[in-house]
Amino acid sequence: xxxxxxxxxxxxxxxxxxxxxxxxxxxxxxxxxxxxxxxxxxxxxxxxxxxxxxxxxxxx
Amino acid sequence: xxxxxxxxxxxxxxxxxxxxxxxxxxxxxxxxxxxxxxxxxxxxxxxxxxxxxxxxxxxxxxxxxxxxxxxxxxxxxxxxxxxxxxxxxxxxxxxxxxxxxxxxxxxxxxxxxxxxxxxxxxxxxxxxxxxxxxxxxxxxxxxxxxxxxxxxxxxxxxxxxxxxxxxxxxxxxxxxxxxxxxxxxxxxxxxxxxxxxxxxxxxxxxxxxxxxxxxxxxxxxxxx
Numbered sequence: 217x218x219x220x221x222x223x224x225x226x227x228x229x230x231x232x233x234x235x236x237x238x239x240x241x242x243x244x245x246x247x248x249x250x251x252x253x254x255x256x257x258x259x260x261x262x263x264x265x266x267x268x269x270x271x272x273x274x275x276x
Numbered sequence: 277x278x279x280x281x282x283x284x285x286x287x288x289x290x291x292x293x294x295x296x297x298x299x300x301x302x303x304x305x306x307x308x309x310x311x312x313x314x315x316x317x318x319x320x321x322x323x324x325x326x327x328x329x330x331x332x333x334x335x336x337x338x339x340x341x342x343x344x345x346x347x348x349x350x351x352x353x354x355x356x357x358x359x360x361x362x363x364x365x366x367x368x369x370x371x372x373x374x375x376x377x378x379x380x381x382x383x384x385x386x387x388x389x390x391x392x393x394x395x396x397x398x399x400x401x402x403x404x405x406x407x408x409x410x411x412x413x414x415x416x417x418x419x420x421x422x423x424x425x426x427x428x429x430x431x432x433x434x435x436x437x438x439x440x441x442x443x444x445x446x447x448x449x450x451x452x453x454x455x456x457x458x459x460x461x462x463x464x465x466x467x468x469x470x471x472x473x474x475x476x477x478x479x480x481x482x483x484x485x486x487x488x489x490x491x492x493x494x495x496x497x498x499x500x
Contacts, residue, residue: 221432223330228429230337232422239418246415253412257456260402264395264452268445268492271391275384275497 290465298404298462300471301478304357308479311358312365319369320376332367336360340476353472361479371487375494384497388489396482399452403459410460413453420450441495444488451481451488 319328339360347353375381403410424446431439458477461468468474 220327220330223334225429225432227330227333227337228425228432230334230341232425234337234341235418235421235425239422242414242418244415247409247412249412253408253410256406256408257410257413257453260399260456261449261452264399264448267391267395267398268448268489271387271489272493272496275380275387275493 293469294463294465297469297471297474301462301474304354304471304475305478305482308357308361308475309482312361312368312479312483315362315365316368316372319366320372322369323373324366324369326370326374329367329370332363336363336367339363344472344476348470348472357472357476360476364479364483368483368487371490375490378494378497380497384490384493388486388493391489392482392486395448395452395485396455396478399455400459403456404463407463408460409464409466410453410456411464411466413457417450417453417457420446420453424450437495441492444491447484447488448492451485454481 339356344353344356344360347356372385375384378384424443427439427443427446431443455478458474458481460466462474468477
């Protein structure tokens with residue numbers, strides 16, 4: 217087994233444990249979305265996706 | 277938690293403290309990004325073995341986990357933030373050297389760098405100007421991050437290039453959501469009020485977008 221893979225796996229598990237308390241808090245206490253909230257969030261994220269596609273086309 | 281509990285009218289004192297928090301966060305973020313970029317350039321010049329990226333990441337994780345929570349409310353915390361971002365920047369060196377060795381490596385690195393900057397500025401500008409509350413994204417983003425990390429763990433042992441690309445794409449979307457979430461928390465005076473911790477969160481989001489973009493652009497550039 218490759219040592220780099222093993223250490224990388226340990227690192228990822230470390231990040232998961234590090235993030236877990238905050239993740240648990242938000243999974244339990246996230247407020248519900250109001251009308252129009254998802255639209256307002258998906259609009260810029262969609263723009264990011266389109267922008268990344270443009271970047272990919274630029275380097276091809 | 278009910279978002280209707282947030283007072284509609286905020287006191288002048290509260291607005292001033294929010295503005296101070298935003299100013300401190302973006303000033304420190306700029307400083308850490310410049311410092312991190314400098315360390316990445318030094319690392320590219322020294323060309324340490326790829327294993328060094330892992331060692332640097334372990335060091336940064338250790339500081340974030342054990343040292344920063346104890347020093348975040350003191351001046352020492354600032355040094356810890358620079359140590360974390362410096363280590364992560366230095367750890368980028370071997371990755372950047374790998375892409376720089378490709379025939380269009382310079383273009384890939386520059387595009388990923390510029391693209392990351394535009395994505396961050398665009399999302400921050402959107403969250404700052406609309407002042408919309410994106411705290412509802414919290415559960416979705418953190419659940420997504422856990423799934424992505426578990427997928428990355430599986431990806432280490434499965435030879436599936438498509439999985440790595442899917443993870444990179446997911447990381448960009450999740451980090452975009454995280455920037456909206458964290459910035460809206462900052463603007464709406466919710467959640468974290470320590471600018472060192474907010475800065476580290478935004479820095480990690482930017483770093484993740486940059487490395488994911490590098491991976492996507494490198495794989496899609498058609499350079500074998």
